[in-house]
Each structure stands twice: as structure tokens, then as C-alpha cells.
Amino acid sequence: MSERYAYILINDEKWWNRRLxxxxxxxPLHAFVRKGxxxxxxxxxxxxxxxxxHREIRGYGEFVERVIGAADxxxxxxxxxxxxxxxxxxxxxxxxxxxxxxxxxxNLQELPQPVPMKVFSKILDIGRMPRSGKYISREAVxxxxxxxxxxxxxx
Numbered sequence: 264m265s266e267r268y269a270y271i272l273i274n275d276e277k278w279w280n281r282r283l284x285x286x287x288x289x290x291p292l293h294a295f296v297r298k299g300x301x302x303x304x305x306x307x308x309x310x311x312x313x314x315x316x317h318r319e320i321r322g323y324g325e326f327v328e329r330v331i332g333a334a335d336x337x338x339x340x341x342x343x344x345x346x347x348x349x350x351x352x353x354x355x356x357x358x359x360x361x362x363x364x365x366x367x368x369x370n371l372q373e374l375p376q377p378v379p380m381k382v383f384s385k386i387l388d389i390g391r392m393p394r395s396g397k398y399i400s401r402e403a404v405x406x407x408x409x410x411x412x413x414x415x416x417x418x
Contacts, residue, residue, distance in 0.1 A: 267303075283322075302366050311323065326366070
């Protein structure tokens with residue numbers, strides 16, 4: 264499991280900011296929605312990479328589970344955990360797809376110092392972030408996230 268310790272998800276800035284806002288109001292569980300049946304099956308952590316214009320890892324959360332199925336059923340069960348303000352916004356996001364994946368997580372944390380692509384691309388030995396996301400090892404998480412937290416806290 265060490266090579267699949269964490270999974271990096273790609274987020275638009277709009278959804279990341281909305282997710283942070285919801286987190287600040289005390290929302291305990293969150294669901295990241297993906298079109299179709301994709302996403303990590305198992306991980307300990309989820310890292311959030313905010314794409315253009317930032318291109319940086321901005322935060323992380325504890326992976327709870329991946330739920331796949333009919334888009335309507337998932338909205339009924341977990342729609343309140345998403346960043347969408349209405350069912351209509353959710354339907355527009357899915358662009359007509361009938362299947363979806365909800366990646367549920369808790370304890371969302373914003374990194375005090377985001378990790379830029381130029382830093383983590385060297386650690387992960389990647390030229391660009393894969394559109395579907397990427398599993399990373401515990402060691403890579405320690406280099407990326409925990410090092411940044413330790414540096415911020417003066418440890």
C-alpha cells in the first residue's frame with residue numbers, strides 16, 4: 264500500500280475555494296465528484312492540486328471511500344457533501360453522464376504554504392500532472408506535505 268498511500272486530485276480554483284468555504288463552516292464530510300467511474304479505489308490521503316493558474320498542491324484530506332454508481336442515486340445520498348449549490352449545478356457539471364464517482368473524505372486541511380508544480384514534479388518525476396490524478400507513496404507525501412508543514416511550524 265505504500266506506493267498508493269495518497270492520491271492527487273485535480274481541482275479547479277472555483278471548486279477548491281468553495282470547498283474551503285464549506286470546510287470553514289464546519290462541514291465534516293466532503294465529496295469530490297468525478298464524471299464517470301474513475302478515481303482512487305483506496306488511499307489514506309487525498310491531495311488537492313489546483314490547476315491553472317496556480318498549478319500547486321493547496322491542501323489535503325483523509326480518504327473515506329470511493330462510491331460509484333448512478334448519478335441520480337449518488338446525488339440523493341451524498342449531494343449535501345459536494346461543492347454544488349444545487350442539483351441543477353451538479354447535472355450541468357456531469358454534462359449528461361449517467362454514472363459518477365464520489366470520492367468521500369474528511370478533515371480537509373489547507374496547506375499554509377502551497378507546493379508548486381515545479382517542486383513536486385521533481386519529487387514525483389513527472390513532467391505534467393495526469394488529468395485523471397495520480398497515486399503517490401507515503402515517502403512522497405512526507406517530502407511534499409509534511410516537510411511544508413514542518414517548515415511552516417518551525418520544526
